[in-house]
Amino acid sequence: YGQKSVGGPEHVPPGWDSWVGLVGNSRYYNYSLSINGTAKKYTTEYLTNVLSAFAEEFLDYQRPENSPFLMVLAPPAPHAPFTPEPKYVGKFKDKRVPREPHFNTANNSDKHWLVRMKPVPLPNETVELLDDYYAMRWETLLSKSMSTNPILLIDIHATILQMAGVQPMSTDGRSILPIEPTGNRTFYLEYRGEGSEKYDPSCPWRDNHLSLCSSKACCKCQDSTNNTYSCVRSVIDEVEDFVFCRFEDDEAFVEAYDMIKDPYQLVNLYPGLDPAKKKHFSVLLDSWMPVED
Incomplete structure (x- = not known):
């Protein structure tokens, strides 16, 4: 957000009565905010605290019983550069992945x-680096729920429509209010893999269909264009929790897991899966796939 090519900090996306937007991304100090279209520079104020103060100020002026409202609060924490508030520095230094x-x-x-890409497994020095990142992420995000x-x-x-008292004509999702103790659900998942035209010259890979191949991580790439599934x-x-995935790659790779018996997805069941179950989930997946023009 905030690039000159799309209007700069003066641009407030349509639909918002009150707008506070971070110019750029993932800066915890020395950043600029667009406050209703006016840029303001901050140097020593920790970003998460500033956004929290704006949110509290907004809520103080709301009377939801008379006028429903929507507020979206999205701080960049815990994204890199993993800069914690000073009082949390070192708090999780002993935490490991x-x-x-x-x-x-x-x-x-x-x-x-x-x-399967080498090195497998990762060497100790790379694992130690992962531990460091894990601890730093915890310092920027100190609470979670499950x-x-x-x-x-x-x-x-x-959920938002229900809270606002609006009955939608149709919706793909369902309201989580009230949260009922039911787990019956079938749903579709997809991911589009990302490749990059840039590469680390110290790594052996020169393919622009790969992404995030860093020498710090022993050139173990984190994504690729055909990591699309x-x-x-x-x-x-508690009777069934089964996932069936199909990749768009040269291997026509498919994997399937019983998430009750194998929650860590250690054993791919697809090669030995019952043909009837293969067909059932394959047809089910096809029915959810978007139709191309």
Whole structure:
């Protein structure tokens, strides 16, 4: 946000009565905010605290019983450069990335080629770097919560409409209010892999279809153009939690996991999956796939 080519800090996207936008991205000090179209420079004020103050000020003037409102508060924490507020510096220095069963495992022969990319497993110095990043992220994000019910981003739309007392004609999501103890749901997932025209000259890869191949991480790439996949996941209370994914790559790679028996996705069930179940989930996935013109 804030680039001159799209109007600069003076541009306030349509639809907002009150606007506070960070010019650029992921700066915790020495940044500029667009406050209703007027740029203001901040040097020593920690960004998350400034945004919180604006949010509190906005809420103080609201009377929701008479006038429903929508507020979106989206601080960049805990994104890089992982700059914590001074009082939190070093608070999580002893934290490590959780050593779950799927962490840095060498047993990945049944996984997508990007996961199989060498080095496998990662060397100790790279793992130590991951631990450092993990601790720094915690210093910029100090609270979290967890729900055991499957909730999707598209549910936000339905939830906001319900809170505003609006009955939609149709919606892909469902309201999470009130949150009921039901886990029955089938939903579609997709990810479009990203490649880059830039590469680290110290790495052996010169393919612009790869992304985030850093010598600091032993040239283990984090993404690629054909790391593009679509999945369907079926959740039925505690009876079934099954995910079936298909990649758009030269391998026509498919993976499937029983998330109840194998929550860490260690064993790809697709090669030995019952043909009837293969067909069921393949047809189900096809029915969710977007139709190309």
